[in-house]
Amino acid sequence: MNKNQALHILMVGMTLGTAWAVRGHFGHEQGAAWAGGIATLGLILVSRRKDWYSKMLPTVLAASVGWGITGMISYGLVVGYGMSNNYPNALYGLTMLFAIGTLFGVLGGGLTGLSLESSKERKVEWGVLFAQMGMGGLIVYGLLIQQLEWLMTPPRSEAWAICLGAALAFLWYTARKGFPATTRISLITGIGTGFGFAFGNFLQIVGMVAEIPFNMWNVMEYSIGFFGGIALAYGIFTSVWPQTVSPVKAWENRVAFVLVFLVIPFVVFQQS
Known part of the structure; x- marks a missing residue:
């Protein structure tokens, strides 16, 4: 890894960190999708890979779905x-x-990497993947929450179990279908966001104890995105990629553009 790559990794970390901190003001799925999409857009731009530019919009959409x-x-x-x-x-x-932070990175970083790794020789079956992720989420939620009653945040939502099932199904799909770079990126990003969340909570506590006049909740949110972005960029920039990318059809770019630049911002604005 050279100095330029290190700088690009830092830039992606700062981008996702800032976006995730801003996301803390409106939260929920649309906020996470917005932040993840911005970071992925920045990542592709600094990668300077022209073959990725052609699939930028679908990749940003996939990332938005994963983080969202x-x-x-x-x-x-x-x-x-x-x-x-x-x-x-x-x-x-x-x-x-x-x-929880690990789940952020596994799904957000994983779907980003999977979109980039999709090639002419090995294309992603998106419908099959999302069906399996949905079923995985329902099965794990039913087992852990409804049957075993392993509650993490009672009396609030236990949707973490849905994301856990979706993440396990996702990793099973990438391992079974032969997407090694995606599996690697997913796990690396998960470690980054997991560490960022726990460390961010620690920083929040330090700030409160020291009575620092600053929004320490935003510091925690920034930590999630910063370390997650660094891990995501490191995983992507140091992975081995296929020589050919899967061609993107015009309608796919149009749909991705509408969803990323119109629908998600509208939902964020409407719900804020």
Whole structure:
């Protein structure tokens, strides 16, 4: 990895960090989709790969979907556990924040990488993939939440289990269909966002104890995006990619443009 790559990785980290911090003001699925899309757009631009430019819009859309899915996870109570002065509660909170953050990166980074790795020789069956992710989410939610009652954030939503099932189904698909770069990127990004979430909660606590006059919640959000963006960019820039990319049809670009630049911003504006 040369100095230019290191600079580009830092730029992507700062982009996702800033976008995720801004996303903290309106939250939810549309906010996560917006932030993930902006970071992916920046990543492709700094990559200077002309073959990726041709599939930029569908890739940004795939990234928006991946990051956006995780926006359903409720983590406010878990942040509170992490701020506890009781060691078991604090450990539980930080561990669960790492787990939630990992889901952010696995799905967000994974779908980004999968769109880039799709080639003429090995195309992604998007319909099959999303069907399997949906079924995986329902199965894991039904097993962990409804049957075993393993609740992370009672009485709030336990949608983390849906994302866990979707993430497991996603990784199973990429391993089974032969997308090694995507599997690698997904796991690396997951580690980055997981660390960023737990470390961000720690920074939030330090800021509150030190009575720093700053929005420390935004610091935590920035940490998620910054470390997640660095991990995402590192995984993508250091992976081996196919020589040919899958051709993008004109209608795919048009649909992706409408969804990314019109629908998602409209939903963000309407819900804010």
